Amino acid sequence: MREYLEGSIAVARAVKLCRPGVISAYPITPQTHIVEELASLTASSQLKTEFINVESEHSAASVVLGSLAAGVRAYTASSSQGLLLMGEVLYNIAGLRLPLVLTCANRAVSAPLSIWNDHQDSEALRDSGVIQLYAENIQEVVDLHLFAYRLAEDPRILLPVMVCMDGFVLTHAYESVDLPEQDQVDEFLPPLELIEKLDPFKPLSMGIVADARFYMETRYAIQETMKECLVIMPELKKDFNKAFNRDIKIFIEEYYMEDAEKVLVTRGSVAGTVKDVVDEMRAEGQKVGMLKIISYRPFPAEAIYNALKDLYAVGVLDRAISLGSWGPMYTEIKALFHGKDKFPKISGFIGGLGQRDITRDNIRDMYDKLDWGEVPCEFINLNREFLIGARKYT
16 A cells, blocks of 8 residues: 655554564654554554553663563664663663564764764664664665564574664655555564563573673674574565565665766665766766665675775765764775775765755765775865864854
């Protein structure tokens, strides 16, 4: 069924189709509309679930941990400081191998206070063991949530999956969205059946102390599962395409890469603007392209390397900054070419923090700068006047 929906409402409708048994969340801008809609669907009996109100995001994450430990499908969502407050519990959920699906409505982190979009919140959890998938548009957001439940609950995976959507740009925007029918989702996503779960008739312990003889093996196991995701996700993609009669992109998306000489690498909603600029520049005869990263964890290193290795120059646009270092995505892509005989020039750009506009002119300028020498960390579209005394203002 095709509907014209706000991004947040589309997420709530997609989650409803997945039949979670427990939902718990705490409202925070720009995530609030998602859980408001889920609460409304629950109150009107359109969604049969336990919607549990809590006093914080830490508590929300703890509630869904408990439900999953008891074998009940669960959902939560958050943003920014709320996601960071969940962080302690999300590490536990990953370590306990519980298949949570959550939405990150990406938002900048304080201080100074910003309610607007960038990727610094989800980036802070990249090493938690949570799978991270980034959406460009609302249809992709819907599809990735359906895919996320199947991926998280696959008995070969059993890890939490976070679907990241740009705050306001996607959460509060409207698009025409194709939502599948309930029977299609039921066929694609079977009921959750965990072999190991809390059961008073079959007692077991979960999350117990692991000393030096055992702890490292738990991290090794998660790392190996992340690598196995790179094999399993294409299998699930085939099932998705068959169930819903459309193709879902899961690792990367290549845009005019066949003959490109210069490419920008990015993720999230800005990819749409980059595509428009690529169209304009190619009409002018310039051989430019774009590579969109969808799966950030697991990091599809081989696919990214193969897509970029024959290029003249690559620019990586991060909407996050690893303070004291460079852009996180830039660092990882740069590392792919260490020790290789063949590699492009790779530059890093930081933009869009706090939802600062990344304009078409900014994108053209980045492509032009790829003809120069490499730069690891150039901030684009800075407010130069504010920089004077910026420490005092923050």
